[in-house]
Ligand code: BDR
């Protein structure tokens with residue numbers, strides 16, 4: 167099993183990605199860390215603990231950053247609801263899995279203790295990962311790669327050019343892209359095509375407990391837009407780990423616009439090599455949408 171740490175801000179599409187990863191036979195989720203993003207840190211951590219109670223998984227959780235490194239907070243409650251995971255009636259979270267350690271301390275411990283190099287899977291803003299590298303750079307020796315959801319080659323979903331996770335904390339994103347570690351960027355170019363259609367949602371509704379939970383959350387995702395298809399951004403990172411053949415990719419240089427008159431938070435993906443820099447990322451450029459939908463339904467079927 168491939169050892170991974172997921173850093174997340176659940177988040178409805180985060181919840182889907184988490185469920186698939188936790189029930190995968192091929193992944194060993196060693197630690198879950200939370201970061202402010204879709205909504206504030208207390209809410210996303212509470213959401214994380216509720217999911218774990220519901221799916222009866224015992225993976226430790228550590229809380230990370232309350233705020234971006236330099237920027238003012240923004241959020242995505244218009245997409246995920248005020249609590250960040252609106253739409254399902256969870257029991258109050260038990261806190262049984264919440265560590266006292268800070269996310270970056272827990273990450274350091276898990277990374278350095280692991281026999282096999284760890285893959286980091288950030289599916290929220292990159293604040294925790296940037297802090298980890300600045301405070302504990304020694305972890306880099308035992309990280310295999312970073313497979314992240316964020317950024318875009320062509321356009322944004324938070325600003326004209328900026329994707330939400332990068333826009334939320336562009337300074338952190340820049341630190342991560344410049345870290346020297348192998349990075350896979352699953353951005354909007356694939357996330358917007360990773361669509362779950364109404365017939366897929368109907369299939370998972372009564373499939374199992376997890377399917378019922380996800381279906382219920384879907385009814386509230388993006389203010390209830392199930393009919394037009396729902397974008398499973400964060401699941402793209404998990405899908406890449408489990409089924410890389412679903413994607414097309416290029417090796418290229420990516421930088422982050424931390425300031426800009428119109429482009430703050432934009433990932434600058436230098437496909438033509440104008441900047442003359444060595445590639446620092448594998449950028450996913452396309453996805454087989456039909457195969458992704460089949461994978462999504464099959465994956466939910468393996469959950470409880
Ligand atoms: C990203 O923003 C969040 O709202 C989603 O969970 C995803 O990680 C997509 O831009």
Ligand code: CA
Nearest residue numbers: 177180289290
């Ligand atoms: Ca997310």
